[in-house]
Amino acid sequence: MNRRILEAVLILALAAVPASAFAGPVxxxxxxxxxLPANLPSGGYFTLLNNGPTEIALTGAASPACETLMLHESETMNGMAQMTDVKSILVVPGATLKFAPGGYHLMCMHPTPEMKPGATVFVTLQFLGGKAVTVPFAVKNAKGQ
Ligand SMILES: [Cu+2]
Incomplete structure (x- = not known):
């Protein structure tokens, strides 16, 4: 192989490497x-495992069952429960991230009529770098049943 052909092969090989290093299967x-009744905001919960070799950052969520779906964290400040917006949550390889009552949760604002106990709705979780995964969520009642 002469030098010019070798250079062309190297350029092609480099071009095939994706621009984003995000790989993480989750x-x-x-x-x-x-x-909840009366169209109150619905809390959403799940467990996410990062199986991939690189860290990932959860940056947002969306669902056709919610006008807006936000990442929130519940905290107790001076004895008062409150919620704050979360911009991004880093999950290192092998780590599990839990969204559960009392901590991180999805906040579904203005749920659509699909959001009723017994139904299944879909949520797209968005990650830094533009990757996303869409998963089913079971809709339960106010007692979590
Ligand atoms: Cu909230």
Whole structure:
């Protein structure tokens, strides 16, 4: 192989490497929403495992069952429960991130009529770098049943 051909092969090989280093396959399990009466916001919960070799950052969520779906964290400040917006949550390789009552949760604002106990709705979790995964969430009642 002469030098010019070798250079062309190297350029092609480099071009095939994706621009983003994000690889992380993720596993999402146990997704559910707590539907409340009167169109109140629904909390969403799930467990995410990062199976990939690189860290990932959860940056957002969306669902056709919610006008807006936000990442929130519940905290107790001076004895008062409150919620704050979360911009991004880093998950290192092999780590599990839990969204559960009292901590991180999805907040579904203005749920659509699909959000009723017994139904299944879909949630797309968005990650830094533009990757996303869409998973089913079971809709439960106010008691979480
Ligand atoms: Cu909230």
């Amino acid at each position: 596993t999402v399990s146990g997704g559910w929403f707590r539907a």
